[in-house]
Amino acid sequence: MTPNYFEFYELPMSFQVDTGAVKRKFYALSKQYHPDFYTLENDTRQAEVLELSTLNNAAYKVLSDFDKRMHYILELKGLLNEEDKAQLPQSFLMEMMEINEQLMELEFDFESSVYTKLLADLDTLEASMLEAVSAVLSGWEDGKSDDGELSAVKEYYYKKRYLLRIRENLNKFAVQ
Numbered sequence: 001m002t003p004n005y006f007e008f009y010e011l012p013m014s015f016q017v018d019t020g021a022v023k024r025k026f027y028a029l030s031k032q033y034h035p036d037f038y039t040l041e042n043d044t045r046q047a048e049v050l051e052l053s054t055l056n057n058a059a060y061k062v063l064s065d066f067d068k069r070m071h072y073i074l075e076l077k078g079l080l081n082e083e084d085k086a087q088l089p090q091s092f093l094m095e096m097m098e099i100n101e102q103l104m105e106l107e108f109d110f111e112s113s114v115y116t117k118l119l120a121d122l123d124t125l126e127a128s129m130l131e132a133v134s135a136v137l138s139g140w141e142d143g144k145s146d147d148g149e150l151s152a153v154k155e156y157y158y159k160k161r162y163l164l165r166i167r168e169n170l171n172k173f174a175v176q
Contacts, residue, residue, distance in 0.1 A: 013142035053174035
């Protein structure tokens, strides 16, 4: 079972968290569960503290990063599965096909102006995708919002992952 980092940090499950509160909680728990303070305890207690320290580090890593937090919430809500194939809109896939064609052209004949334009197009596309889902991201809170709204966040998540793969491919050209 996946631990609930929000409960561990005593925060409401939300896409928008107070990053200052996350950091403060991390430092407080790091101090509380630092293994060096438990060297004289028995093996069972030392193992418990080590587990809590590890949980604290994992919670901070996820809750302090927007993309990881988004993935984590969708996973907790049972919306992401390993076998799940993202059902992205046909219009988005067609747009990605055009971008992939431009990537292939860059691979064979690099032009810095095409590279720069492609980066700008990706930035614009990502900004418009975020704009479309920002109301849900900023207003959704577990138990207080309709979980049906999460389908838009799931689509955004998969689109963003798709764009990330394109950016990774595009970064191969950055050294040229």
